[in-house]
Amino acid sequence: MQTINLEADGLRSMNAALQGQSTDTNQTSWEIVNPKGSHAIAVGLDAPIEVTVKGSTGYYCAGMNKQATVHINGSAGPGVAENMMSGTVIVDGDASQYAGATGRGGLLVIKGNASSRCGISMKGIDIVVHGNIGHMSAFMAQSGNLVVCGDAGDALGDSIYEARLFVRGSVKSLGADCIEKEMRPEHIEILRDLLEKAGCDAKPEEFKRYGSARQLYNFKIDNAGAY
């Protein structure tokens, strides 16, 4: 186990050490102490290492992650796991706005609540939130899965493309072109797998699925007068 004291060593040196790990590194286990809400902790990693952050983080923790597992023992500020490519990010507490935004792959698990704009413009990432999510989540989501074990806020999935949204609790309102869809056996399987990976004991059958009505894909000539 390698331990980095962020307060003493500084952000650049910490990120340089983590980013310097190669795919076949034998230093696979890292611990960051004294994060104290700092920005951009453990960003741009590209090695199969495990990083545990002992406390809460500020903006953009674990951004652009590839391969690595980043585990935050606290809450995360805005933009956690933004643009993740692969790997896993786990937040033990809550996540602030736009968690997992634009993510292309990997798994983001939030054990508390996520606030507004969770999974905005997601492009293939899987996000599992044990609690609730705020308004405008999955706005313009393109692909991937967003699983919410609690409730969703206003305008869920506004202008959504092809991502799958699974919500167990209530949805305050659906955004433009987002509709409830039939939960078919293949969706139950996808959901069961994600819940298991995220350490969540909710039953897939308790969820509803939401997705795109595909009415905004093409310009409708009948609406031309409105412009």
Add this chain to the structure above:
Amino acid sequence: MCGIVGLFLKDKSLEPKLGEMLTDMLITMTDRGPDSAGIAIYGTDAENKTKLTVQSGNPDADFAGLDTALAAEIGSPVTLRRKDTHAVLEMNGGLDESARLALSMLRPDVRVMSAGDTIEIYKEVGLPKDVATRFELSKMSGTHGIGHTRMATESAVTTLGAHPFSTGTDQCLVHNGSLSNHNSLRRRLKREGVRIETENDTEVGAAYLTWKMRNGATLGEALESSLDDLDGFFTFVVGTKDGFGVVRDPIACKPAVMAETDQYVAFGSEYRALVNLPGIETARVWEPEPATVYFWNH
């Protein structure tokens, strides 16, 4: 971008350390707002006394003999306590309006930062740590306080454009965001007789709350109605003589974190600002919901 910090103490034993804790929080928020900084602090309530905190660009000349000149005008004793470019003028209760009028004639260039029984506002252009040092903020005690670090977007980088803004007795407001209907609202509030001195959008937000409370609304009700009447982005933190409130607009893109323990309620634009508070590890920490009013009273 701007930084906001706020601390509302429940535990009286922390009161002597209010300035010290707020200063640490304020300096942590420097990179959110390095161009100016300010703090409103609510101190002890001296019986039947009221005070004006004033500022001057030429303090040596303006503050010299100001206490005696003012006392002569209002016919009652005035004490002056100078801190750098600011001075606190203390007088008997109920005389602040006549003192304000006399001040505008005696020293036309002196600006009033705040008026009230317990509030004092200090704000200047410069890095938060320099502003804090100039006013010895860390030595101040009090029951609650609000600080702001400014990165200007809506109006010029001047002392008067810095936050907090005070438009009513013992009231103050700080703001992260920008209001888009401030010009029309300013005209309306001026017609209603609310004092507005700058072109700044935040001052209009403060004046709006003052106007609501003048017409009988509580702090909570005033904040509630701001959600309908103010257009734009805002996270507001507001102080009154015995209260402390927070509200965010419905879009809530301006960050906010709150923490509460048995000893205090704290606000920070980011969690970073709260990390050195006592007992933060076990505090209830949460992000205030959009379009939801939070307030606490002593």
